[in-house]
Every structure is written in C-alpha cells, then in structure tokens.
Amino acid sequence: MKNQNFADRVINYDSSVLAELFIESSNPANTSFAGGYPDQQLFPSADITAAFARAINANTPGIFQYTDAKGPLALRTILAQRHSQRAGVPVVADDLLITQGGQQAIDLITRLFINPGDGVALEGPTYVGAISAFESYAPTYYEIPMEADGLDINKLEADLKANRGANRIKLLYTIPDFQNPTGITLSTAKRQRLAQLAVEYDFYILEDSPYRDLRYRGEELPTIQSFDTDHRVLFVSSFSKILSPGLRIGYLVADREMLSELAGLKSANDVQSPNMTMEALADYLTEHDLDAHINKMKPVYTEKCHAMVSALRKYMPAEITFTEPEGGFFLWLTGPTNLDLNKFMHDVLLPEAHIVFVPSEPQYAVTKVTNCARLNYSNVPLEKIEPGIKQLATYFKAYLAEN
Amino acid sequence: MKNQNFADRVINYDSSVLAELFIESSNPANTSFAGGYPDQQLFPSADITAAFARAINANTPGIFQYTDAKGPLALRTILAQRHSQRAGVPVVADDLLITQGGQQAIDLITRLFINPGDGVALEGPTYVGAISAFESYAPTYYEIPMEADGLDINKLEADLKANRGANRIKLLYTIPDFQNPTGITLSTAKRQRLAQLAVEYDFYILEDSPYRDLRYRGEELPTIQSFDTDHRVLFVSSFSKILSPGLRIGYLVADREMLSELAGLKSANDVQSPNMTMEALADYLTEHDLDAHINKMKPVYTEKCHAMVSALRKYMPAEITFTEPEGGFFLWLTGPTNLDLNKFMHDVLLPEAHIVFVPSEPQYAVTKVTNCARLNYSNVPLEKIEPGIKQLATYFKAYLAEN
Numbered sequence: 001m002k003n004q005n006f007a008d009r010v011i012n013y014d015s016s017v018l019a020e021l022f023i024e025s026s027n028p029a030n031t032s033f034a035g036g037y038p039d040q041q042l043f044p045s046a047d048i049t050a051a052f053a054r055a056i057n058a059n060t061p062g063i064f065q066y067t068d069a070k071g072p073l074a075l076r077t078i079l080a081q082r083h084s085q086r087a088g089v090p091v092v093a094d095d096l097l098i099t100q101g102g103q104q105a106i107d108l109i110t111r112l113f114i115n116p117g118d119g120v121a122l123e124g125p126t127y128v129g130a131i132s133a134f135e136s137y138a139p140t141y142y143e144i145p146m147e148a149d150g151l152d153i154n155k156l157e158a159d160l161k162a163n164r165g166a167n168r169i170k171l172l173y174t175i176p177d178f179q180n181p182t183g184i185t186l187s188t189a190k191r192q193r194l195a196q197l198a199v200e201y202d203f204y205i206l207e208d209s210p211y212r213d214l215r216y217r218g219e220e221l222p223t224i225q226s227f228d229t230d231h232r233v234l235f236v237s238s239f240s241k242i243l244s245p246g247l248r249i250g251y252l253v254a255d256r257e258m259l260s261e262l263a264g265l266k267s268a269n270d271v272q273s274p275n276m277t278m279e280a281l282a283d284y285l286t287e288h289d290l291d292a293h294i295n296k297m298k299p300v301y302t303e304k305c306h307a308m309v310s311a312l313r314k315y316m317p318a319e320i321t322f323t324e325p326e327g328g329f330f331l332w333l334t335g336p337t338n339l340d341l342n343k344f345m346h347d348v349l350l351p352e353a354h355i356v357f358v359p360s361e362p363q364y365a366v367t368k369v370t371n372c373a374r375l376n377y378s379n380v381p382l383e384k385i386e387p388g389i390k391q392l393a394t395y396f397k398a399y400l401a402e403n
Numbered sequence: 404m405k406n407q408n409f410a411d412r413v414i415n416y417d418s419s420v421l422a423e424l425f426i427e428s429s430n431p432a433n434t435s436f437a438g439g440y441p442d443q444q445l446f447p448s449a450d451i452t453a454a455f456a457r458a459i460n461a462n463t464p465g466i467f468q469y470t471d472a473k474g475p476l477a478l479r480t481i482l483a484q485r486h487s488q489r490a491g492v493p494v495v496a497d498d499l500l501i502t503q504g505g506q507q508a509i510d511l512i513t514r515l516f517i518n519p520g521d522g523v524a525l526e527g528p529t530y531v532g533a534i535s536a537f538e539s540y541a542p543t544y545y546e547i548p549m550e551a552d553g554l555d556i557n558k559l560e561a562d563l564k565a566n567r568g569a570n571r572i573k574l575l576y577t578i579p580d581f582q583n584p585t586g587i588t589l590s591t592a593k594r595q596r597l598a599q600l601a602v603e604y605d606f607y608i609l610e611d612s613p614y615r616d617l618r619y620r621g622e623e624l625p626t627i628q629s630f631d632t633d634h635r636v637l638f639v640s641s642f643s644k645i646l647s648p649g650l651r652i653g654y655l656v657a658d659r660e661m662l663s664e665l666a667g668l669k670s671a672n673d674v675q676s677p678n679m680t681m682e683a684l685a686d687y688l689t690e691h692d693l694d695a696h697i698n699k700m701k702p703v704y705t706e707k708c709h710a711m712v713s714a715l716r717k718y719m720p721a722e723i724t725f726t727e728p729e730g731g732f733f734l735w736l737t738g739p740t741n742l743d744l745n746k747f748m749h750d751v752l753l754p755e756a757h758i759v760f761v762p763s764e765p766q767y768a769v770t771k772v773t774n775c776a777r778l779n780y781s782n783v784p785l786e787k788i789e790p791g792i793k794q795l796a797t798y799f800k801a802y803l804a805e806n
Contacts, residue, residue, distance in 0.1 A: 003661070007516055052679065068425075099673075103673050107673070115410045246679065261405075265413070269539075270507040273677075274649060274677055276680060
C-alpha cells in the first residue's frame with residue numbers, strides 16, 4: 001500500500017505497469033513493439049552537435065544566465081514562421097511558448113483550465129502520458145470512442161449537451177494526426193465541426209500534433225486551429241519525433257491572454273527551459289533545412305510501417321484486426337472482446353517470445369478495455385519487423401485457440 | 404478581468420507584479436536590486452562549453468534519444484557522492500532525482516503530497532517562486548514568521564497542535580541556509596527540533612538549500628536531513644547559483660518510495676530533462692573541481708555583500724533596519740509598519756531614481772506586509788552598490804519625512 005500521506009492523485013494512479021513496460025522495452029533481449037521512440041539512426045547527430053557548439057560560443061556568457069520563461073525570441077520567431085506556413089495559422093513570436101517537450105505543454109494547459117472535477121474530454125484510447133498529466137489536476141473524464149475517421153463527434157456533442165453544470169467539459173484533448181496509440185487521423189469535416197462545437201459549448205481544444213510532419217501517404221489535412229475563429233484551440237507540437245527527443249523541446253501556440261498565463265505557470269513549474277538546448281535548436285533551424293531532414297526520415301518510417309502492416313496481413317489470424325496508419329509511429333490491434341492482452345503478454349509473450357507491446361488498459365482513462373494493444377514500428381529495426389510479427393501471430397493463434 | 408474559464412489557481416493568483424518586476428529588473432537603464440541572478444562574470448563559460456562538446460561527442464547518438472526520467476546514472480552517482488559529503492547524509496544514485504532546477508523539485512514534491520486544502524507551512528516571508536508553485540495545488544497555508552535564527556518554531560508547533568483535522572500540515576517548506584528573501588540562517592537547534600516535530604506530528608519537510616555552498620562567514624550548519632531518522636526530509640538543491648542557472652539542473656534527495664513516485668510525476672510533467680545539459684554537467688563535475696570554482700566565487704560575493712551592508716549602515720536612516728546575511732544572495736529591509744514599499748518604488752524610486760527591488764507583499768503567502776523589501780547584491784556590479792544604496796537612502800529619507 002502506498003504512503004497514505006501522499007496526495008490522492010498519487011494514491012489513486014498506478015504507474016507501475018508503465019514503469020515495468022519501460023524496463024522491458026529497454027531490455028535488448030526483448031523485441032520491443034512497446035516504445036514510442038524515434039529511430040535513433042535517423043538523428044542528424046553531427047548537425048545538432050555542431051549547432052550546440054555554435055550556439056553556446058555565440059551566446060557566451062549570457063547563455064548560462066536566466067532568461068525569459070517564454071524562451072529565446074529568435075527561436076520563437078523561427079517557430080512562429082514555421083507554424084504559420086505548416087499549420088495555416090498566421091502567428092508571431094509572442095503567440096508561442098517554448099515548453100519542455102509537448103508533455104509540459106499538456107501539463108500547463110491542464111493547469112490553466114482545470115479545477116478538480118472539471119470535465120476533460122479525451123479519446124478512448126489516448127496517449128497514456130496525457131492521462132498521467134491530467135491525473136495531477138483531478139478532472140472528470142469524458143471518454144470519446146475512436147472511429148475510423150477519428151473521435152466520435154456525436155458522442156462528444158451528446159456529452160456536451162448532457163453536462164452543462166459543475167462538471168461540464170472545459171477542455172477537449174485530441175491527437176488529430178496519426179493518433180497515439182491508434183494511428184487514426186481525424187477527418188477534415190470533424191476538425192471543422194470541433195472548432196464550431198468549442199464556440200457553441202464554450203470549451204477549449206488542446207490539439208496535440210507531434211506526428212503531423214510524418215505523413216507517409218495521403219493528403220495533409222488542415223489543423224483544427226486553422227478553423228478556429230474564437231481563440232478556442234491551443235496547438236501543441238514537439239521536436240521529439242522529427243529531430244531529437246533528448247532535446248526536450250516542444251511549443252504551444254495559443255491566444256495572447258492564455259499565453260501570458262501559461263508563461264507564468266511555466267515559471268512556477270520550472271522557471272524556464274535550458275538556454276543551451278533552445279539556442280542550439282534555433283541555430284539548427286537557421287543553418288539547416290528541417291524539411292529536408294524530415295523528407296530523409298519519411299521513406300525509412302514508410303518502409304517500417306509498410307513492413308508491419310504487410311506482416312500483420314500475412315500472418316495474423318482473422319480474429320485480430322489492425323489499423324493501417326497514414327503516418328506517425330503506431331498502429332492498433334484489436335482482438336475478440338474477451339481477450340486480455342496484458343495477461344497474454346505477461347503469461348506467454350514476454351516469458352516465451354520476449355516480445356513486448358503496450359496493452360490497451362492503461363491507454364483508456366475511463367473504460368476497461370483489455371482486448372487491444374499498441375504496436376510501435378518506428379524504433380524496431382526493419383529486419384526484425386516481419387519475423388517479430390510472424391512470431392507474434394503464432395503465439396496469438398495458440399492463445400486464441402486456448403482462450 | 405481574467406477569462407472565467409481559467410482554473411481558480413490562475414484566476415486567484417496575480418503574477419503581474421512579478422512579471423513587471425522582471426521587465427524593470429532586466430532594463431539596463433535601471434539599477435536593479437530586484438533579481439535573484441548570479442553574477443554572470445563568474446560563470447566558468449569556457450569549461451562548461453568544453454563539457455558540452457565532450458559530453459555530446461562521447462554519447463552520440465544515444466544522447467539525442469529518450470532516457471530514464473530520473474536522469475543519467477553517471478550524474479546521479481556524482482551528485483550522491485557530493486550530497487553524502489556535503490550534507491552529511493549517506494546516499495546513492497537511486498536516492499536522487501534530477502529536476503529542471505530546484506523549482507521543478509518544489510512543484511513535484513507539492514504534487515506528491517498536497518490535495519486541495521491540505522496544509523503547507525512556510526516561512527513569512529519566503530521565496531516567491533515557491534508560493535507560485537504551491538498555488539497550483541491549492542493548499543491551506545500556515546505562515547511561520549521569521550526570527551533572527553530562522554522560523555518561529557513555537558508558532559509552528561502551535562499550528563501543528565491546533566490543526567489535527569482535514570487541513571493539517573502535511574508539508575513544511577523551509578530555506579534553512581541564507582534564506583530567500585531574508586538572508587537568515589536557521590539555527591542548529593531548530594534544525595534538530597524540526598526533524599523531531601516531523602515525526603511527532605506526521606509531516607514532511609522540504610529542505611530547499613540552493614545557497615548552502617555560498618557561505619561568506621561563520622561555520623556551516625548541519626542539514627535538517629542529517630537529523631532525519633524517519634525519511635521525513637526531502638532535500639532540494641540546484642546548480643543555478645553555484646554554476647549556471649541557464650543549465651536548469653537541480654536535484655532532490657528523498658526516501659526510495661517517494662523518489663519512485665516523484666520520478667513518475669516528473670515523467671507526467673515533462674517526461675525527462677534534456678540529456679545534453681545533464682551529460683554536460685556530469686562531464687563538468689568529472690573534469691573540474693566544483694569546490695575550487697565555488698571558492699573563486701565566494702570572495703566576489705563576500706565583497707558585494709559587505710559593500711551593501713556597509714553602505715546601508717552608513718547611509719540608511721535609523722527607521723530602516725536590515726539583516727546581515729552570512730551567505731547567499733539577499734538581505735531584507737524593514738521600515739516602519741505603515742510604510743508601503745511597493746507604492747514607494749512605483750511612485751518615486753522607479754520613475755525618479757530608476758532603482759528597483761522586490762517589495763515584501765508578494766513574498767508573503769498569507770499576511771499582508773508592505774513595509775519590507777528584498778535587496779539582491781549578487782548581480783549588482785560592485786561599483787554600483789555603494790552609490791545605489793546611497794541614492795536609495797536619500798529617497799528613503801525624503802519619503803519617510805513625507806509619509
């Protein structure tokens with residue numbers, strides 16, 4: 001039992017499953033489909049290393065001192081230009097806050113809006129790290145099921161209509177592009193409708209889009225923020241997937257009043273991010289073509305994604321269905337409803353095949369769903385994907401026959 | 404009026420005073436006694452720059468990937484050795500969590516213990532950034548007045564005795580060494596008694612000691628944690644004052660069960676700190692003698708501290724008293740109780756003399772105290788201290804005569 005002096009947010013949240021998965025996923029003896037890591041062969045290591053050297057030398061000694069909580073103006077200016085072009089929303093440096101990865105942006109936005117008991121609507125399933133951030137602020141969850149074209153917007157509207165009182169939905173969390181964990185992309189019609197609903201029902205949208213630049217096929221869709229006419233959408237992205245997670249740099253784009261409060265909350269949280277990483281990123285983005293780098297990465301991930309989907313098609317029993325993502329890092333397996341994939345993994349898969357994935361249960365904030373799992377392909381060596389899936393399928397068949 | 408959809412923690416907390424002070428303090432036209440910055444002439448810039456280059460080159464490409472939320476083992480090992488020696492508490496790497504400066508450690512520890520309404524005892528006055536971190540978790544404050552030898556321990560015990568119910572004190576926040584903002588040091592007897600009280604009344608102590616290494620005279624006192632027999636003390640420190648605030652590296656030392664939960668909370672907050680800054684610090688601490696660096700800084704700060712105290716003695720009217728710190732960055736002015744130093748600063752000092760300090764009001768969580776102010780000497784050029792204090796004293800005299 002946990003120390004009963006801990007806060008409810010700690011006593012009530014079991015992070016041990018994820019801690020264990022982290023350990024199993026890092027174990028080189030295992031074939032891990034569990035992590036959410038980019039392929040580290042793709043990091044432009046020499047370029048980032050040189051950017052650090054130039055940035056530190058050019059800014060000495062001020063780079064070692066405190067600075068503004070929002071982050072360096074030069075970096076915010078570059079990111080504002082990029083956001084204006086890529087997200088279809090014209091913004092300037094003062095519309096952006098640099099955060100410690102997208103994760104801190106999620107934490108701070110929740111902190112900005114959510115009193116204990118306030119409603120947070122989120123996708124079911126969703127990014128498990130977002131649930132862990134929300135937990136600190138004790139919200140009431142409204143879980144919106146995922147459909148083939150993204151969250152079930154009719155269910156969302158029904159929840160908005162039915163809850164107008166104290167626990168009403170104040171914030172919707174959505175990952176519209178190649179969602180973590182399902183790989184599903186939200187349709188344009190739903191994006192547009194979400195922006196309208198936010199005005200009609202007086203709520204805010206956290207549009208979390210770290211995978212947006214990693215599209216492997218199909219047409220890019222407009223951001224939800226591009227449909228926003230009422231400062232309702234807070235857009236969050238990150239350099240963790242497209243450049244380097246070790247940098248810990250994300251950013252959020254929001255209304256000026258919100259941004260000023262969010263900067264104050266960041267200051268209360270960690271004062272500011274490190275100058276060296278922020279200045280190095282600014283230098284990298286000035287000296288190099290990030291899109292050219294992304295275009296070098298895409299074929300590698302496209303091939304990995306294709307290899308996994310092909311192997312699933314070839315080897316998986318018909319009872320197991322899966323999504324076919326157009327981008328991002330993940331796809332989603334679904335088995336018969338009575339299946340418990342956490343039990344399967346722990347009883348059979350891990351001890352016998354040394355294969356690990358993320359079972360569905362911790363990825364739902366409300367519903368207990370045991371028959372699904374997230375598979376990652378970005379960080380699996382290409383040559384391990386087909387044999388890994390083949391082996392996985394063999395164990396699935398045997399397990400389905402017995403259970 | 405703020406957006407009423409914001410959380411109470413944002414609607415109820417006015418950070419505009421501090422935001423304005425930040426701007427005025429950064430304005431080179433002003434003489435700033437307001438900041439809490441180290442003297443940037445003292446940063447070992449070349450050594451830190453070289454440490455970044457070596458650390459990144461030695462750890463490529465893994466340094467660009469995700470790692471453990473606790474921080475690199477090498478860094479935690481070095482810090483555990485240092486803490487064992489300097490704080491008199493034998494610990495190992497697994498007893499430490501690397502944080503984004505001491506600020507994040509304060510945030511995470513509050514998150515670990517405090518439900519809305521739970522009691523947080525703190526010094527009056529205290530570090531304004533700690534108040535802003537606590538605000539996110541809506542505690543009940545118990546303000547403990549400062550005496551010449553640190554917090555009034557009888558008042559603390561009376562508060563502990565009187566509040567045994569729902570709002571009881573779960574966490575005491577104290578800065579025992581050269582407190583921010585008063586410069587006061589907590590006596591050994593009180594340190595020992597605090598550790599006992601924590602057991603007697605079942606609460607935890609956040610010992611925040613970022614200035615501990617910067618003692619200019621007198622004998623070093625034992626840490627509160629060194630008297631701890633029951634895992635009641637969470638020790639927090641930082642490299643912001645002794646090496647570089649731009650690095651954003653702090654750490655906390657706590658009981659193993661707490662540490663595991665705190666690592667989970669850090670992961671929910673920002674996943675992890677950047678690898679490059681952590682590895683660069685590990686390299687710096689391996690290749691250089693941090694204590695030798697600290698010993699080079701101390702005479703500079705000693706001289707600045709002495710210059711400010713001497714000037715205050717020489718020029719200040721008798722109605723204004725001040726503390727004489729044995730270390731750290733700050734001292735504390737106290738005027739007649741009817742004086743409003745925020746008004747004085749805004750009406751007279753800033754427009755006429757371009758001098759800025761931190762008035763007392765935002766530095767108290769509970770009591771409205773207007774007649775005191777924090778003065779910083781660490782980041783004022785030595786040659787500006789005497790004339791600045793002389794000018795300040797002239798304005799004080801005129802203002803006292805009129806008010």
